[in-house]
Amino acid sequence: MYKSILLAADGSDNSIRAAKETLNFINEESEVTILNVIDPADSKDDVLHSGASESIINKRKEKLSEIISVYESNDIPYLIHYEHGVPNETVVAFANKGQYQLVVLGNRGLNRLQEMVMGSVSHKVAKRSKIPVMIVK
Amino acid sequence: MLEKFKREWLTAPGTNIMAGIVVALALIPEAIAFSIIAGVDPMVGLYASFLIAVIISFVGGRPAMISAATGAIALLIVPLVNEYGVDYLLAATILMGIIQILFGVLKVGKLMKFIPNSVMIGFVNALAIMIFMSQIEHIFGISIDSYVYVIATLFIVYVFPKFIKKIPAPLIALVVLTGVYIIFGSNVGTVGDLGTIERSLPSFFIPDVPFTMETLMIILPYSLSMAIVGLVESLLTARIVDNATDTYSSKNKESRGQGIANFITGFFGGMGGCAMIGQSIINVRSGATTRLSTFTAGVFLMFLIIVLGDWVVQIPMPILAGIMVMVAIGTFDWDSFKYVAKAPRTDAFVMLITVIIVLFTHNLAIGVIVGVIFSALFFATKISKVDVYLEEMENTITLHFEGQIFFASIDTTIEKIDFKKYDKPIQLDFSKAHLWDDSAVDAIDTIVRKFEEKGNTVYIKQLNTDSRKIVKELSQLNEQHLT
Structure with a gap:
């Protein structure tokens, strides 16, 4: 059993699948840190389509709600971190500086178009992380 | 510093x-x-x-x-x-x-x-x-x-x-x-x-x-x-x-x-x-x-x-x-x-009209101003819907008002009322309404007067605090109408 893992999640179906996968190797004594990276490039859409900053924050929580319920229903302690930055760099920095035994993420995120242009986050994290990486398909 | x-x-x-x-x-x-x-x-x-x-x-x-x-x-x-x-x-x-x-x-x-x-x-x-x-x-x-x-x-x-x-x-x-x-x-x-x-x-x-x-x-x-x-x-x-x-x-x-x-x-x-x-x-x-x-x-x-x-x-x-x-x-x-497909119709309209005005005038400022005016009008229209419904009880007739009563909504409010002689005292219930301005107070005065002209007894009840305050300050009605 892992004691401490990092789950990079954006609320996409893939990240929910990744969250469920972690149940195979953690238990009530483990701790999951859920990391949600907010890309400045998405800020324009956020502001144009939700307006008040309150509702933007609520939207972020809502996106992770399914993942949170995966852990709550299994009594697994979790923390949530929101970080601002370029997704792959931020995940790598976070994974390398903490005391995590493993970083888990889905192989594709919410924004397919962006991935086509910029390359996938999971690929970059796998390349540059110093701790073991699990990519869930 | x-x-x-x-x-x-x-x-x-x-x-x-x-x-x-x-x-x-x-x-x-x-x-x-x-x-x-x-x-x-x-x-x-x-x-x-x-x-x-x-x-x-x-x-x-x-x-x-x-x-x-x-x-x-x-x-x-x-x-x-x-x-x-x-x-x-x-x-x-x-x-x-x-x-x-x-x-x-x-x-x-x-x-x-x-x-x-x-x-x-x-x-x-x-x-x-x-x-x-x-x-x-x-x-x-x-x-x-x-x-x-x-x-x-x-x-x-x-x-x-x-x-x-x-x-x-x-x-x-x-x-x-x-x-x-x-x-x-x-x-x-x-x-x-x-x-x-x-x-x-x-x-x-x-x-x-x-x-x-x-x-x-x-x-x-x-x-x-x-x-x-x-x-x-x-x-x-x-x-x-x-x-x-x-x-x-x-x-x-x-x-x-x-x-x-x-x-x-x-x-x-x-x-x-x-x-x-x-x-x-x-x-x-x-x-x-x-x-x-x-x-x-x-x-x-x-x-x-x-x-x-x-x-x-x-x-x-x-x-x-x-x-x-x-x-x-x-x-x-x-x-x-x-x-455009999913937002409320009026919002989608405002977005499109802003774009169209800019493309016609080549001036983003005019587009913004027209867009704001349209959305303000839509908002006023939406908010100026007041519901009035009549409830007949044993000893009284109650008229329930629901919505925002202000200059833009008083006409439609009064139109919804049938002013005639009732055989019981009339209560005007404002528990679900808010009175915003002197036009609203005037409107209430008018409603009371019109009922009284037909020989009814009218009471006003359940004004919220703000509304009661402006009625006290502006209305020509006397205390006995307020309960």
């Missing part, structure tokens, strides 16, 4: 200087292209970008936001430059600054929250479409070579970021393709065909216009539009940067700062500008958090022009056109299609 200065200027200086350099590289092609849209020498846009970025880094309200010469302002001033020349543009820029400073002092920034999302989405979409349309003459019907350069530029700006992260792709396109042009030559127009580049710092001069009422009347409508559009885009960008960094910034300080920047820029031969959404996002994504990044962007841009000025005139126009197409695609809100 010192604490704040340190935080806003000296936090992570290395990262912020690097981010500023990246932004400067991305700014150059845009500043030149926007000058060409406006019909002025490239130097007018380059000086503007240098001056506005440097000045706003000191006086702006939003650290790490990038302001410079922009497409939104360039598109507004085309007719002014065309008819009267660049000196009138500089005078208009100075007046634009004065108007924005006044807006800042009068705290107009706070009014921005009355611009709904639907109008903002319309604004960015109209801006994107206008930028794209302004490039058509530089892309189509010139030569086969032109098409090749445009396509090569688009290829570089969309494919290269996959492999090269640190250097902005538009600059790569600019350098590589200008190199190709200089070596092989080809049948395309260049920046040099449209203006000259001076390798010197801007200097102070007073625009050469007659100081008369006539001049003022020529520039005032432009200055006003420029001031409004500049603030709309700047405050929208400030909100986006606030959101991207989870920090708050003073919108009134930003309005005032934009005004000061434009005011000074006009005296140094620069055209008006405002904050830029795309560049600000590039800056923040590069890790910028402080004013130093904005300052560096301005200074480094000027440095590059002084060093490389002779090369700039050789830039083929279709490269800039390709970069502008990318800017247009980046500016457009692609979620709009979903928005």
Whole structure:
């Protein structure tokens, strides 16, 4: 059993699948840190389509709600971190500086178009992380 | 004070200087292209970008936001430059600054929250479409070579970021393709065909216009539009940067700062500008958090022009056109299609009418104003629906009122009531209504009087505290009506 893992999640179906996968190797004594990276490039859409900053924050929580319920229903302690930055760099920095035994993420995120242009986050994290990486398909 | 200065200027200086350099590289092609849209020498846009970025880094309200010469302002001033020349543009820029400073002092920034999302989405979409349309003459019907350069530029700006992260792709396109042009030559127009580049710092001069009422009347409508559009885009960008960094910034300080920047820029031969959404996002994504990044962007841009000025005139126009197409695609809100399908009908209508008005008038300011008026009217209509229903009980007849009662809703409220003689006392129940103004109080007086004229006894009950207060102050009814 892992004691401490990092789950990079954006609320996409893939990240929910990744969250469920972690149940195979953690238990009530483990701790999951859920990391949600907010890309400045998405800020324009956020502001144009939700307006008040309150509702933007609520939207972020809502996106992770399914993942949170995966852990709550299994009594697994979790923390949530929101970080601002370029997704792959931020995940790598976070994974390398903490005391995590493993970083888990889905192989594709919410924004397919962006991935086509910029390359996938999971690929970059796998390349540059110093701790073991699990990519869930 | 010192604490704040340190935080806003000296936090992570290395990262912020690097981010500023990246932004400067991305700014150059845009500043030149926007000058060409406006019909002025490239130097007018380059000086503007240098001056506005440097000045706003000191006086702006939003650290790490990038302001410079922009497409939104360039598109507004085309007719002014065309008819009267660049000196009138500089005078208009100075007046634009004065108007924005006044807006800042009068705290107009706070009014921005009355611009709904639907109008903002319309604004960015109209801006994107206008930028794209302004490039058509530089892309189509010139030569086969032109098409090749445009396509090569688009290829570089969309494919290269996959492999090269640190250097902005538009600059790569600019350098590589200008190199190709200089070596092989080809049948395309260049920046040099449209203006000259001076390798010197801007200097102070007073625009050469007659100081008369006539001049003022020529520039005032432009200055006003420029001031409004500049603030709309700047405050929208400030909100986006606030959101991207989870920090708050003073919108009134930003309005005032934009005004000061434009005011000074006009005296140094620069055209008006405002904050830029795309560049600000590039800056923040590069890790910028402080004013130093904005300052560096301005200074480094000027440095590059002084060093490389002779090369700039050789830039083929279709490269800039390709970069502008990318800017247009980046500016457009692609979620709009979903928005038109799913948002409330009135919101979708306001968004579309904003775009249509801008495309007809070529003036983003008019689009915003019409959009705001329409959304205010829709809001008033929506909120002025008052329900009245009658409930007959053993000893009384109760009329229930539900909704907001104010000047716009009283007519429809009174129309819903059947004034006749009832055989029981009438109670007017306002527990689910709110009375907003003296028209509402008048309306209640009228309702009571009309019932009493038919020989009924009328009581008013369950006014909420606010409503009761204005009724007490304004109504001619006496206490016995209130229960």
